[in-house]
Amino acid sequence: SQFVMDADWLHWHQSPSQPSFELPKGAVDAHCHVFGPGNEFGFAPERKYTPCDASKQQLWDLRDYLGFSRNVIVQATCHGADNNAMVDALLASNGLARGVATIKEDISDAELDRLHAAGVRGVRFNFVKRLVDALPFDSLKRIAERIVKRDWHIVIYFESQDLPELYDFFTSLPTILVVDHMGRPDVTKSVEGEDFALFLKFMLENENVWSKVSCPERISIDGPNKGYQDVVPFARKVVESFPDRVLWGTDWPHPNMKSHMPDDGKLVDMIPLFAPTTELQQKLLIDNPMRLYWSK
Numbered sequence: 001s002q003f004v005m006d007a008d009w010l011h012w013h014q015s016p017s018q019p020s021f022e023l024p025k026g027a028v029d030a031h032c033h034v035f036g037p038g039n040e041f042g043f044a045p046e047r048k049y050t051p052c053d054a055s056k057q058q059l060w061d062l063r064d065y066l067g068f069s070r071n072v073i074v075q076a077t078c079h080g081a082d083n084n085a086m087v088d089a090l091l092a093s094n095g096l097a098r099g100v101a102t103i104k105e106d107i108s109d110a111e112l113d114r115l116h117a118a119g120v121r122g123v124r125f126n127f128v129k130r131l132v133d134a135l136p137f138d139s140l141k142r143i144a145e146r147i148v149k150r151d152w153h154i155v156i157y158f159e160s161q162d163l164p165e166l167y168d169f170f171t172s173l174p175t176i177l178v179v180d181h182m183g184r185p186d187v188t189k190s191v192e193g194e195d196f197a198l199f200l201k202f203m204l205e206n207e208n209v210w211s212k213v214s215c216p217e218r219i220s221i222d223g224p225n226k227g228y229q230d231v232v233p234f235a236r237k238v239v240e241s242f243p244d245r246v247l248w249g250t251d252w253p254h255p256n257m258k259s260h261m262p263d264d265g266k267l268v269d270m271i272p273l274f275a276p277t278t279e280l281q282q283k284l285l286i287d288n289p290m291r292l293y294w295s296k
């Protein structure tokens with residue numbers, strides 16, 4: 001077993017395959033994390049899982065091995081609102097990494113300036129109950145009002161069954177919204193079904209809403225042995241419907257994976273299934289993330 005001592009989930013894949021899909025030059029891994037090192041950047045006391053360390057150098061090594069040029073490093077709940085591990089990576093990235101932070105309502109303007117100078121361009125609102133106790137809507141709304149002035153966006157992570165209750169709050173927010181992992185659709189239901197229709201309506205009726213077509217390994221029922229094929233129709237529908245508002249990410253080091261650990265090279269090889277033309281791949285991997293994270 002690859003369960004890591006003192007972490008409660010699997011260690012990331014130690015020997016991912018070389019992708020057969022050649023990433024276009026300048027491709028961006030738009031959803032990944034760094035964790036710790038725990039003896040330098042402590043984990044949040046309120047965390048709901050304890051990760052193993054996953055360093056910026058290991059992230060850069062994976063970036064180079066898979067053929068990406070840039071990373072967007074997203075603050076994970078295990079570090080709470082202490083963004084220092086992520087900021088440390090941004091400062092060491094020679095401008096090749098941008099960040100999405102988790103912040104509290106009382107954050108100072110000076111600290112927001114520090115985060116922006118390091119390369120942070122958004123904040124994350126996480127509603128996945130097994131991960132975090134979400135802040136109340138009024139607090140999140142006040143955070144949104146502050147960060148919109150900086151032209152930052154909000155990354156939102158929720159499960160599809162919670163979208164109905166979150167919908168009106170999301171559509172009241174003043175920024176670009178970027179949905180993690182398509183809002184985790186229930187792939188046992190039809191891609192034409194009413195559940196996914198609500199998510200597509202969310203994107204169709206709100207041009208400020210983007211989505212990451214990532215994490216088939218978290219969404220799939222079929223699993224790796226069937227190449228997560230049950231996720232493909234959902235991701236392809238989003239990419240083909242909203243080609244200018246989609247992003248892709250590895251989600252390395254894949255926190256909280258317990259059933260199996262995905263092979264990052266195989267995840268990259270799914271990109272042409274989600275984005276079947278070079279034009280769609282250019283938008284997904286380069287144009288969209290560069291516009292959102294490196295245009296200012």
Ligand SMILES: O=C(O)/C=C(\C=C(/O)C(=O)O)C(=O)O
Nearest residue numbers: 075076077078131251255256
């Ligand atoms: O890494 C992901 O995006 C997914 C997970 C964890 C987090 O996002 C987090 O801890 O912030 C998950 O589904 O457990």
